[in-house]
Amino acid sequence: MILNGIPSAGAARDGSGHPYLSVVIPVYNEAANLEALHARLGPVLDQLGRSYEVIFVDDGSRDRSLEILCGLHAAHPAVRVIALNRNYGQHAAVFAGLDHAQGEVIVTLDADLQNPPEEIPRLIALVEAGHDVVGGWRQNRHDPLLRRWFSKAMNRLTSKIVGVQMRDYGCMLRAYRRDVVQVLRGCQEISSFIPALANSFAHSPIEVPVEHASRAHGRSSYNPFRLIRLGFDLATGFSLLPIQTVSLAGIGIALLGVGFGGFLLLRRLLVGPEVEGVFTLFAILFVFVGIQVLALGLIGEYIGRIYLEVRRRPRYVIQKILGSSAAAPPHDAAGRQGGGA
Ligand code: UDP
Ligand code: MG
Numbered sequence: 001m002i003l004n005g006i007p008s009a010g011a012a013r014d015g016s017g018h019p020y021l022s023v024v025i026p027v028y029n030e031a032a033n034l035e036a037l038h039a040r041l042g043p044v045l046d047q048l049g050r051s052y053e054v055i056f057v058d059d060g061s062r063d064r065s066l067e068i069l070c071g072l073h074a075a076h077p078a079v080r081v082i083a084l085n086r087n088y089g090q091h092a093a094v095f096a097g098l099d100h101a102q103g104e105v106i107v108t109l110d111a112d113l114q115n116p117p118e119e120i121p122r123l124i125a126l127v128e129a130g131h132d133v134v135g136g137w138r139q140n141r142h143d144p145l146l147r148r149w150f151s152k153a154m155n156r157l158t159s160k161i162v163g164v165q166m167r168d169y170g171c172m173l174r175a176y177r178r179d180v181v182q183v184l185r186g187c188q189e190i191s192s193f194i195p196a197l198a199n200s201f202a203h204s205p206i207e208v209p210v211e212h213a214s215r216a217h218g219r220s221s222y223n224p225f226r227l228i229r230l231g232f233d234l235a236t237g238f239s240l241l242p243i244q245t246v247s248l249a250g251i252g253i254a255l256l257g258v259g260f261g262g263f264l265l266l267r268r269l270l271v272g273p274e275v276e277g278v279f280t281l282f283a284i285l286f287v288f289v290g291i292q293v294l295a296l297g298l299i300g301e302y303i304g305r306i307y308l309e310v311r312r313r314p315r316y317v318i319q320k321i322l323g324s325s326a327a328a329p330p331h332d333a334a335g336r337q338g339g340g341a
Helices: 031-048 065-075 090-100 117-128 145-162 178-186 194-201 224-238 241-271 278-311
Strands: 021-027 052-058 079-084 105-108 133-138 174-177 205-210 314-322 336-338
Touching: 021 031, 021 090, 031 052, 031 065, 031 117, 052 065, 052 090, 065 079, 065 314, 079 090, 090 105, 090 178, 090 194, 090 314, 105 117, 105 178, 117 133, 117 174, 117 205, 133 194, 145 194, 145 224, 174 178, 174 194, 178 194, 194 224, 224 241, 224 278, 241 278
Parallel strands: 021 052, 021 105, 052 079, 133 205
Antiparallel strands: 079 314, 105 174, 133 174, 314 336
């Protein structure tokens, strides 16, 4: 893997036509942020003294985002734009960018300026020091309290499932070496949480504290329902642990039930017939019924995933691409590439 030795040429490309760095940015209704983002990102990348490309993926925005991106592409040759035909979700949009990224090092970044572009050189330095995945960890996170609690729980769960302990799986300010991205591209499952997927293949992942800002303009696309969906998706998409935990809990509860039955029998023999405690029994019943419904839901989630997989629908559909796409995947001729979010 060649990481160094590519001539310093600003936004230009090396002899093979491939830039050293690709920056992939998913965009959904970010019209108010895009110009400010590019104005901050451009100088940071120029100062790196390396060839680069910036790939904006318009994820079916309904505002002027695509128009602004077309303007940025016209003014800056290093800016490429991939326009998806409708909204597929952040991770599918990032996948579209990864599928077309040509760089040796690939950085992902949010478009809303919550991830400061000024942090990129630190991430790249760590990739050059030998780490194949470098994750940002948002130190002073500027998100609502409930969202931060949810993230904390999800980070614990994800660390366990993936087997790589990290504080912040949700931060999309990350850098990947090309070989890891190559493996990600080969993963065709319908929905995938990219940071977790990358870490499950990484040889030497590392996490580095990064700054975090409040959203410059607009609102987060993640409402509580979407977050819970993402959580379920993440939990069932990477392992059988959730359903196995519920099965284990089932065995535990059944054993408790046997013990309780024995206890009641003993009382019947010693104290005689009783009818009190009916409401206690109701409460216990509700807990068990709840666990049963959860188990059914989990099974449904896995079956749903199988259903989505067997349909083999594309992960996203591209409407148009602005800028060179020399390294687009071979099966991308119709603007399609596999699996969805
Ligand atoms: N995004 C996207 N498609 C979506 C939702 C979001 O491409 O359906 C982009 C969005 O434009 C931003 C990034 O993903 O660049 C993160 O989105 P958001 O700020 O809503 O998420 P949060 O920061 O709250 O996790
Ligand atoms: Mg955001």
